[in-house]
Amino acid sequence: MSTNVISLVSIGAHPTSGRPRRAEQDARAVELGLQLAGDKLQVLHAGDIAEPALRAYLGMGLEQLHVLEQALGADALPALTEYLRGAGVQVVLTGSQAETGEGSGMLPFLLAENLGWPLVVGLAQVESIDGGVALVLQALPRGQRRRLKVRLPFLATVDNAAPKPRQSAYGPARRGVLQADEVEVVDDELLAVATLQPAKPRPKRLKVIKAKSGADRMKAATAKASGGGGQVLKGVSAQEGAEAILKLLIEEGVVRQG
Amino acid sequence: MLNTLLPILLFAALGLAVLGALRRVAMWRQGRASKVDLIGGLFAMPKRYMVDLHHVVARDKYIANTHVATAGGFVLAALLAILVHGFGLHNRILGYALLFASVLMFVGAVFVALRRRNPPARLSKGPWMRLPKSLMAFSVSFFLVTLPVAGILPADFGGWLLAAVLGLGVLWGVSEMFFGMTWGGPMKHAFAGALHLAWHRRAERFGGGRSTGLKPLDLNDANAPLGVEKPKDFTWNQLLGFDACVQCGKCEAACPAFAAGQPLNPKKLIQDMVVGLAGGTDAKFAGSPYPSLDGRGKPIGEHGGNPHQPIVNGLVDAETLWSCTTCRACVEECPMMIEHVDAIVDMRRHLTLEKGATPNKGAEVLENLIATDNPGGFAPGGRMNWAADLNLSLLSEKKTTDVLFWVGDGAFDMRNQRTLRAFVKVLKAAKVDFAVLGLEERDSGDVARRLGDEATFQTLAKRNIQTLAKYSFKRIVTCDPHSFHVLKNEYGAFDGNYVVQHHSTYMAEIIGAGALNLGQHKGSSVTYHDPCYLGRYNGEYEAPREVLRALGIEIKEMQRSGFRSRCCGGGGGAPITDIPGKQRIPDMRMEDIRETGAELVAVGCPQCTAMLEGVVEPRPLIKDIAELVADALLEDATPGKPSAPAKREPAEVH
Numbered sequence: 082m083s084t085n086v087i088s089l090v091s092i093g094a095h096p097t098s099g100r101p102r103r104a105e106q107d108a109r110a111v112e113l114g115l116q117l118a119g120d121k122l123q124v125l126h127a128g129d130i131a132e133p134a135l136r137a138y139l140g141m142g143l144e145q146l147h148v149l150e151q152a153l154g155a156d157a158l159p160a161l162t163e164y165l166r167g168a169g170v171q172v173v174l175t176g177s178q179a180e181t182g183e184g185s186g187m188l189p190f191l192l193a194e195n196l197g198w199p200l201v202v203g204l205a206q207v208e209s210i211d212g213g214v215a216l217v218l219q220a221l222p223r224g225q226r227r228r229l230k231v232r233l234p235f236l237a238t239v240d241n242a243a244p245k246p247r248q249s250a251y252g253p254a255r256r257g258v259l260q261a262d263e264v265e266v267v268d269d270e271l272l273a274v275a276t277l278q279p280a281k282p283r284p285k286r287l288k289v290i291k292a293k294s295g296a297d298r299m300k301a302a303t304a305k306a307s308g309g310g311g312q313v314l315k316g317v318s319a320q321e322g323a324e325a326i327l328k329l330l331i332e333e334g335v336v337r338q339g
Numbered sequence: 340m341l342n343t344l345l346p347i348l349l350f351a352a353l354g355l356a357v358l359g360a361l362r363r364v365a366m367w368r369q370g371r372a373s374k375v376d377l378i379g380g381l382f383a384m385p386k387r388y389m390v391d392l393h394h395v396v397a398r399d400k401y402i403a404n405t406h407v408a409t410a411g412g413f414v415l416a417a418l419l420a421i422l423v424h425g426f427g428l429h430n431r432i433l434g435y436a437l438l439f440a441s442v443l444m445f446v447g448a449v450f451v452a453l454r455r456r457n458p459p460a461r462l463s464k465g466p467w468m469r470l471p472k473s474l475m476a477f478s479v480s481f482f483l484v485t486l487p488v489a490g491i492l493p494a495d496f497g498g499w500l501l502a503a504v505l506g507l508g509v510l511w512g513v514s515e516m517f518f519g520m521t522w523g524g525p526m527k528h529a530f531a532g533a534l535h536l537a538w539h540r541r542a543e544r545f546g547g548g549r550s551t552g553l554k555p556l557d558l559n560d561a562n563a564p565l566g567v568e569k570p571k572d573f574t575w576n577q578l579l580g581f582d583a584c585v586q587c588g589k590c591e592a593a594c595p596a597f598a599a600g601q602p603l604n605p606k607k608l609i610q611d612m613v614v615g616l617a618g619g620t621d622a623k624f625a626g627s628p629y630p631s632l633d634g635r636g637k638p639i640g641e642h643g644g645n646p647h648q649p650i651v652n653g654l655v656d657a658e659t660l661w662s663c664t665t666c667r668a669c670v671e672e673c674p675m676m677i678e679h680v681d682a683i684v685d686m687r688r689h690l691t692l693e694k695g696a697t698p699n700k701g702a703e704v705l706e707n708l709i710a711t712d713n714p715g716g717f718a719p720g721g722r723m724n725w726a727a728d729l730n731l732s733l734l735s736e737k738k739t740t741d742v743l744f745w746v747g748d749g750a751f752d753m754r755n756q757r758t759l760r761a762f763v764k765v766l767k768a769a770k771v772d773f774a775v776l777g778l779e780e781r782d783s784g785d786v787a788r789r790l791g792d793e794a795t796f797q798t799l800a801k802r803n804i805q806t807l808a809k810y811s812f813k814r815i816v817t818c819d820p821h822s823f824h825v826l827k828n829e830y831g832a833f834d835g836n837y838v839v840q841h842h843s844t845y846m847a848e849i850i851g852a853g854a855l856n857l858g859q860h861k862g863s864s865v866t867y868h869d870p871c872y873l874g875r876y877n878g879e880y881e882a883p884r885e886v887l888r889a890l891g892i893e894i895k896e897m898q899r900s901g902f903r904s905r906c907c908g909g910g911g912g913a914p915i916t917d918i919p920g921k922q923r924i925p926d927m928r929m930e931d932i933r934e935t936g937a938e939l940v941a942v943g944c945p946q947c948t949a950m951l952e953g954v955v956e957p958r959p960l961i962k963d964i965a966e967l968v969a970d971a972l973l974e975d976a977t978p979g980k981p982s983a984p985a986k987r988e989p990a991e992v993h
Contacts, residue, residue, distance in 0.1 A: 095710035097718035102710050140695065248702035250695030251794040252565045 084210050087123045087168060088114040089161065089175035090146075091182070092134050103137035106176025108246035109239045111141055114174050116244065117207055123147065125164065127157035130261050139257025140249030146257065149264045156269035158188065162195040163264070170234060172215070174204070177238040183272060193236045201229060204237035206244075341484055341502050345424040345509060352513035353421070359521030360530065366616050367582070369646045370575035371564075373540060380537035383545065387536045391545045396674045402587075405450040409474060410529070412444025413516065420481050423488055434489035441482040448474035461588025461606075465625025470515070470525045477512025480505050523617070531582035532675055538576045544676060551667065551876040552828035553684055556793045566688025566791060570615035570654075571646040577682060581612040583675045586626060590669030590679060595906040595928075596662040596913075600921025602629040602637060603662035605669040605679045608655065611642065612682065615654050618645035629659055632919060650686060660686050661698050662918045665789050665911030666871040671902055687791030697790055700915045705792050708799065712781035714915075717751045723777050725756040729763055732774040734810045742766070742773040742845070743810070745817035745826065748782050749945040754952065755818075758945065761969035762818055762842055768972050769854040773816075779806045785821040788829070789911040797833070800825075804835035814838040816845045818965060820872035820944045821910070827877065841873055843883035843943050843964050850889045856973045859891035863938035863960070865967075866895045868928065868951070869904035870944035883943050886964055890971050895935040905931060909946030925950040929958055941967055 088111045093104030114122040124138055127149040139146055149160045165173060178186035193200035205220040213233050218226045220242030292298040314322055330336040397403040419437040422428050452471035458464065484505050486492040520526040541550040557563050564572045573581075590605035591597055597604050604627055614621050620643030628636035637656075644654035651657050660683050669679045690696045697705060707716035723731075734740060744766065749755030766773050781799050788796035815837050817823050827839035840848075849855055867887060873879050880901050887894055899905045908914065908924025929951060932940045939960045942948050951961045 095716075097716060098711040100710045102706070142695070248691075248695035248697060248705075250692055251792070252693040253695075255561070 084118050084172060085121070085123075085168075085170045086114045086118040086172045086174065087125055087165065087170045089173065090124055090126050090135075090138050091176070091179045092126075092128065092132055093180040101132065101134035101181075103134060103246075103249060104176055104180045105246075106178070106238075106240055106243075108138070108141070108249075109241070109243040110174040110176055111138055111143070112244050112246040113204070113207070113239055114172075115141065115247070117172065117210075120144070123168070123170075125149070125161070127151050127155075127160050127264075129153065130259050135259060136254040136257065137249045139259070140251065140254030141247050142250075142253050143257055145260050147260050147262055150261050151264070151266055154269060154272060156267045156272070158191055158195065159267045160264040161188075161192060164262070165192070165196060171210070172207070172234065173198075173236045175236070175238055177203070177240045183277075189236055189238045196234075196236070199231050199235045201231055201235060201237040203242060204239050205242040341505065342427065344502075344506050345484065346427065348506070348509055348513055349421060349425040349517075352517040356517040356521045359518065359523075363521055363527075363531070363582070366646075367575045367579045369571045369616065370573045370578040371571070373574035373576050375538045375540070375576055376542070377538065380539075380542065383542075384533060384537035387539075387545045388533065391547075392536065392674060392676065395672075395676070401450070402454065405447050405454070407447075408443050409447025409451060412440050412442075412447055412478065413474070415440035416444050416478065416481055417516065420485075423485065424481075429488050431488070431490050434485050437485045438482060438489055441478040441485065445475060445478035445482065448478060459588075459592075460627055461592045463586035463588065463606075463624070463626035465623065467525050467586060467625065473511060473515035473519075476508050477516050480508030480512050484509065525586075528583055528585035528675070531579060532585065535576070535580045535583035535675065535677075538579060539676060540574060540576050540580070540681075541678065549878055551824070552831070553681065553788060555797070555829075555832045556688065558794060558797060564689070565692035565793070566690070567682075567685040568649050568651075568689045568693065569647055570612065570644070570650060572689075573612075573616075573682070573685065577678070577685075578612075578616045580675075580677050581609050581616065581682075584609045584613065584677060585675055586610065587674060588626060589672035589674065591627060593668035593672045593903070595664060595666060595668065595908060595924045596918075596920065597627075597630060598927060599908070599924045600630045600632070600634070601662040601918050602631060602656065602659050602920075604629050608659065608683070609677060609679065611644075611650075611654050614642075615644045615648075615650060616646055619643060621654075629656075630920070632921065634921065651690060655686075657690060657696065657698070658918045660690070661916040662913070662920070663911055664871075664906045664908055664913040664924065666906035667875045668871070668903075668906065671875050684789065684791060687789075688793055689791070691791035692794060697792070698916045698918070700917070701790055701912065704912070704915050705787060705790060705795055708782055708784075708787050708792075708795050712799065713748045713751055714782060714786055715748070715751050719778065722746075722750050722780065723775075725750050725759055726763065726775070729760065731763065731777075733777045734774040734812070735777065735779060737774045739811040740772055740774040741813045742771050743807075743812040743815045744773050744775050745783075745815050745819070745822055745839075746775055746780060747817055747819035747822045747945065749819060752945065752949070754948060755945040758818055758948065758963040758965050761963065762965035764969045764972065765846060765855065765965060768856070768974075769849045771849070771854075774812075776806060781806075783819075783822040783825040784829075785825045786912050786915070788825070790915065800830055800833050800835065804830060804833055807835065807837070814840055814845075816840050816842055818842045818943075818945065818963065820870040820876070821946065824872045824876045841877070841879060841882070841943065843873070843886055844879055846964065846968055847882040847885040847889075850886060850968075855968070857889060857968070858971045858973045860887075860967060860971055864895055864936065865892045865939045865941055866897055866932055866935045866937035866959075867900070867941045868897070868907065868932065868947055869900055870942070870947050871904065871906050871910055873943055874904055875902055883941070883964055886968060887941055890967060892941075892967075894941075895937045897931045897935055899931055907944075907947040907950040909944075909950040914946075914950070923954075925954050929954040932959055 090107040091104050093102045095102050111124055124143055124146045126135060128151050130148040130150055149164060175189050178184055189200055201217060201219055203220040204217055205226060206218040208216040215231045215233060217229050217231060219229050221227055292301050314325055331338055416437060419433055419440055423433050423437055448471050455468055455471055487494045515524060516526055520530045543550040567573055586606060588606050594605050606626055607629055610624050611621055620640055622640035624639055628639050631637045642654050663683045665680050667680055704714045707714055711719050781803055784796035784799035815826055820841055823839055823841045826837060867883060884894060905928050906924060907928050937959055939962060941964050942961055943964050948961055948963060
């Protein structure tokens with residue numbers, strides 16, 4: 082099985098020290114790519130070729146890594162879109178969210194939109210690729226998996242459900258080649274005018290346990306956190322549907338009225 | 340008739356021996372180059388053999404005396420036999436000398452045979468069981484054929500039949516002793532051993548010296564192999580060292596991993612390296628196999644290799660290499676002074692640097708070391724949290740100090756923080772001028788290096804050396820024997836030369852100088868556990884005991900203490916690679932501690948503390964020496980002039 086796979090990688094940051102490293106999820110994208118395509122895997126980065134942390138990806142046993150040379154603050158999207166369009170690739174893997182920079186997690190979506198390819202979020206495993214269709218497992222919360230049939234070419238993000246990345250070794254990292262590709266640099270205007278501030282952890286919804294008995298408490302602790310008051314709207318018009326959604330958003334305080 | 344037969348036999352055997360020697364030398368030369376003083380080494384060899392090697396062998400008086408008789412008798416007998424029977428110098432004095440030598444050798448051979456009657460498990464069997472008989476054949480035959488030379492018997496005594504029998508005896512004797520010596524028989528140990536002593540890669544070990552620091556890899560040379568993949572990647576004198584093994588199994592008996600049932604037997608490992616350098620399989624190995632979890636041992640004969648084939652997963656399984664705690668007990672016991680730990684780390688280097696195959700938590704620990712300078716991956720900014728209330732001076736502010744207190748990664752461990760705080764209390768009580776590096780300190784690189792990640796070790800070492808170069812201090816003192824060893828013995832290769840002391844040595848010094856006002860240790864009986872990296876690596880056995888004695892402690896010594904101390908299981912990254920065995924090494928060590936009946940074990944190493952405290956209760960308490968000293972400090976009293984107790988005016992009642 083020879084599949085043309087590209088893994089997109091970015092520069093990560095260690096969670097406690099903030100020092101550059103290979104990004105955890107991107108490394109998983111490389112690992113999955115290596116398992117799928119072996120030596121034929123291509124790895125692509127848009128950014129600074131001189132960043133030493135890139136070598137950590139080479140240390141996973143890659144012979145080379147393509148770098149679309151860009152300055153800090155340039156928009157990676159156009160360069161990546163153009164490269165991928167011409168690469169004749171069947172599967173593109175990437176982490177869900179970058180550890181540095183904007184880290185919005187939007188890139189895979191925008192890329193898929195630009196290319197007009199399907200996007201699989203939270204890819205856990207590729208079961209088979211046959212006749213232009215891939216059978217993949219998508220990771221859902223609580224270890225659940227959903228089997229999806231996707232037509233090629235497609236884009237997929239991986240998160241922590243994907244296989245653990247192999248160790249990065251010094252020898253291959255030193256030998257591997259960083260190959261620079263010159264691309265047109267497009268400044269990210271949106272980023273240039275935006276102000277960045279440290280993210281605050283999202284408040285957690287309080288779980289009110291009304292259980293009276295031990296058995297109830299046990300049930301509450303082990304049962305799935307279900308929405309409970311969910312409502313399935315069927316056979317309603319778009320107007321009615323939108324109103325129902327808006328009403329819920331107002332109730333939940335997501336959208337403020339007035 | 341014997342007069343014509345003997346020279347032929349002798350010279351034929353000698354000729355074949357020379358051929359075998361050339362062949363063996365060619366095998367060693369497959370290894371990489373190594374800087375050795377070839378001529379000087381040869382001249383130094385007799386002394387190294389008679390003094391240094393004998394010191395190790397003499398720990399077992401029985402075999403030492405046996406070996407002196409056998410080897411001495413043999414060397415003398417062989418030389419004389421060549422003169423007398425080879426060149427036909429039928430001189431009566433030479434004849435008597437040869438008779439004496441062969442008797443001496445025979446007596447030795449009898450004791451060898453006695454040891455082999457019920458051999459301990461550590462000894463190899465197989466061809467080694469034949470050796471005492473061969474020794475006897477050699478000595479008895481040459482004794483008898485020399486009787487006429489000495490004039491004790493007539494020249495034609497015994498006639499054809501005896502001559503034929505003696506001819507056969509001599510044939511057997513010289514085959515084993517001359518031919519077998521260079522063609523791979525048990526006597527190979529004499530030939531390879533002598534040259535190994537001459538060209539040892541750690542010549543500093545001879546003459547009472549110590550050389551325990553690992554040798555650095557040259558990372559600037561892109562063509563140099565990163566560690567050892569194939570037997571030919573060893574240096575030639577390492578290969579020669581493997582060949583010197585006499586299979587006495589002292590290493591096996593001392594190895595904590597072997598005793599715990601982990602798949603490592605140092606003796607088998609060295610023999611596997613011999614198989615690797617000569618080519619073939621391990622089918623002929625006649626000692627204890629690598630332990631396996633089912634208790635039967637890994638089957639022999641399934642592994643093989645040659646100088647050009649990768650070692651791991653052909654000749655040796657990776658888990659064997661990762662079982663080692665680098666405690667150096669095997670090296671300490673080895674009468675041939677073979678360097679097992681060097682070889683293991685060399686092979687680990689290849690696995691980590693080239694294959695990225697450090698098992699279990701290894702990869703994570705190495706990544707943490709790269710990204711956070713500590714193995715736990717803690718935020719580097721938290722390195723001084725343990726001393727938030729202690730008001731320690733930072734060297735970055737002070738620039739110069741007497742004592743630089745190297746804190747080590749124990750700073751992140753809550754148990755070890757108690758030790759660190761205790762030691763600070765002692766330093767303050769002694770009014771020592773000391774400072775710490777604070778956030779500028781990084782992991783010493785010990786674990787990275789033992790896990791084979793030489794690149795990360797060198798990065799950490801160079802950065803630490805850079806930091807240390809900015810300041811002036813008289814000495815470094817640390818509570819961690821691993822940092823101690825690395826700073827003292829392994830930074831030198833990168834131009835970091837310092838006076839480094841373990842805190843026990845330093846405390847012994849300040850107690851000796853009367854700088855501390857110490858009370859007595861109260862209560863429980865105490866034993867002391869020697870950390871490998873303090874004891875065997877650095878020869879410091881006395882200072883911790885001195886400190887304990889100063890506290891009024893009478894140490895209940897364990898049977899395995901001092902240079903024979905058993906490892907706690909925490910060295911060499913063994914808790915990180917965590918290779919399963921039948922039992923845990925710290926449990927065995929705790930058993931040693933319990934045997935003494937002590938209620939408290941004094942330790943001097945954060946690793947030992949962690950490993951021993953991991954043993955389930957009830958068990959003796961574990962306390963660092965610094966904690967014991969801090970507990971015994973008498974507060975608010977200056978040494979020398981005890982302040983008079985404050986007298987309270989009696990209240991007057993009217």
